[in-house]
Structures are given as structure tokens and as C-alpha cells.
Amino acid sequence: MTVRQSRGPGRPSASGPTPPSEDQILRQGLEAFVELGYDGASMRELARRLGVSHNFINDRYGSKQVFWRAVVDHALEEATGFLTAALESGDDEERLTAIVRRFYQQAVRKPRLNQLMLEESHCRSERLDYVFDRYVAPLIAAIEPSVRRLVAAGRLPDTPMYLLYSAVIGPAAALTRRPMVERLGWPSDPDEAELTAIADDLARLALNGLLGHPPSRHAPRSDLPK
Incomplete structure (x- = not known):
């Protein structure tokens, strides 16, 4: 799904290295883009941060919009593949459990990606359309049959998809506010084991509310991102 609308190799800064x-x-x-926002990320500032000439992005990508899409594709393709792999086996409850757990594993390891998604969710734009149409909608479509069967079986509340989406996204959004959660006890410089525990505990809380019981605390760790 990667967009590669490059126009050329681009040019290095005249005063810098390759x-x-x-x-x-x-x-x-x-x-x-996370730190400055799309509108605040001028071509000159982007070039300065990349250490390249001010024409580099235009030369290589054609425009800031195309560069933004390339950034999003790069960040989301790996994440999307990791999430959708959770849908390949197990029953409906196991698939929902696995995808929620994996989503939180991504959230604690790659907060910048979640911050970008949240920022673009604040208002209607072509960028929101791009993210929704290429990534969010296909993922929702893939999990929706399992959700419908769980609702029919009485395992999930019969609520609109936007409420189920919000119930899962909300906790992950809170974890992107690192200065706040650090003051509430987020561990200093967490290692892989601590990040795994945070993600699984968060999944347990969310799924307990959705399904009426938490997934096993001793679930296999073979699905952790590398």
C-alpha cells in the first residue's frame, strides 16, 4: 500500500553530507509532523530538520502533501500488518482479544504514530480521508464480522461501531500524553518486559469492559513486535 510518488533522488544540502x-x-x-503539525511544518523547517536543501522534498516527493503520505505509509504499513496478522486464526473472541492487545503493544512502543493519528482525527481534511480510507476502514471491515457475531452471541454490547472504536482507542490516546502519565507513575525508561506488561494490562482493562472478563494474564508472547 506504499505510495512512492518520487520525482528523483533529491539533492543533499550544499553544505552538508549525503x-x-x-x-x-x-x-x-x-x-x-507530530511536533509541528502539518500546517506548522513548513518546507524550509522540514528540510532543516532533515539536514537537506530546501528543495529536497519537492525534488524527491513533489510536494509536502505527497511527503506526508509517504511518512504515513511508512509508519502505518508495518503497524497495519502486525494488527491484521491477529485476524488469521482463533475464534471471534480470540481475534478481538489479539487485535486489541497488539494495538496497545504498538501504542506503548510507537507513541509518535498514535499522536499523528490523533492529531489528524481532530478535523475533516484530505489527510484524514487518506488515513481512514487506506488504513482504518480496511481494518474495521476485517474485524467487523467477528464483532457482529460476538454481539449476536451476547458477548459484546450491541453498540455502534464508533463507540466500540472509541472504547479501544481512548486508553491508547491517554498513553501518548507521556508527560502526564509519567507524573502518574509511568516507569522511567521502561524495558521490553515493562512495555509488554503495560500493553497487556491496558488490553485487560479494555477487554474486561467489552467482554465481561479479561483475557488470560499468561497469554503467549509470540505476537510481540520485533
Whole structure:
């Protein structure tokens, strides 16, 4: 699903070394768009942060909008693949449990991605359309049959999809506010085990409310992102 509308190799800064790799460019682009917002991320400021000439983004991507899409694709494709893999096996409850757990695993490890998604959710825009049509809608469509069967079986409340979405997204949104949660006890420099525990505890809380009971505390860890 990657958009690669490049126009050329781009040019390094006249006073600097060879420009960073594509991966570095797109990761730094994500940081810039999260910190500055789309409108606040001028082409000049983006180029400054990337350490390239002010024409670099136009030369390589064609426009700021296309660069933003490349940044989003780079950030979301791996995350989406990790989430949708949870839908490949198990019964409906196991699939819902797995996808919620994986979503929170992504949230605690990659807060910048969640921050970008939340920022773009605040108002109607072409960027919101892009994220929703290419990533959110296909994921919702993939999990919706399981949700409907769980509702029919009385395992989930019969509520609109937007409420179920909000019930899952809300806790993850709170974890992107790191300065706040740090003051409430977020561990200092958490390691992989601590991040896993945070994600699983959060999934347990959310799923307990949705399904009426938490998933097993001793669920397999083989689905953790690398």
C-alpha cells in the first residue's frame, strides 16, 4: 500500500553530507509532523530538520502533501500488518482479544504514530480521508464480522461501531500524553518486559469492559513486535 510518488533522488544540502536514508527521512518526517503539525511544518523547517536543501522534498516527493503520505505509509504499513496478522486464526473472541492487545503493544512502543493519528482525527481534511480510507476502514471491515457475531452471541454490547472504536482507542490516546502519565507513575525508561506488561494490562482493562472478563494474564508472547 506504499505510495512512492518520487520525482528523483533529491539533492543533499550544499553544505552538508549525503542526505539521510529513505528510512531516516521518513522517520524524521514523522517526528516533525507530530511536533509541528502539518500546517506548522513548513518546507524550509522540514528540510532543516532533515539536514537537506530546501528543495529536497519537492525534488524527491513533489510536494509536502505527497511527503506526508509517504511518512504515513511508512509508519502505518508495518503497524497495519502486525494488527491484521491477529485476524488469521482463533475464534471471534480470540481475534478481538489479539487485535486489541497488539494495538496497545504498538501504542506503548510507537507513541509518535498514535499522536499523528490523533492529531489528524481532530478535523475533516484530505489527510484524514487518506488515513481512514487506506488504513482504518480496511481494518474495521476485517474485524467487523467477528464483532457482529460476538454481539449476536451476547458477548459484546450491541453498540455502534464508533463507540466500540472509541472504547479501544481512548486508553491508547491517554498513553501518548507521556508527560502526564509519567507524573502518574509511568516507569522511567521502561524495558521490553515493562512495555509488554503495560500493553497487556491496558488490553485487560479494555477487554474486561467489552467482554465481561479479561483475557488470560499468561497469554503467549509470540505476537510481540520485533
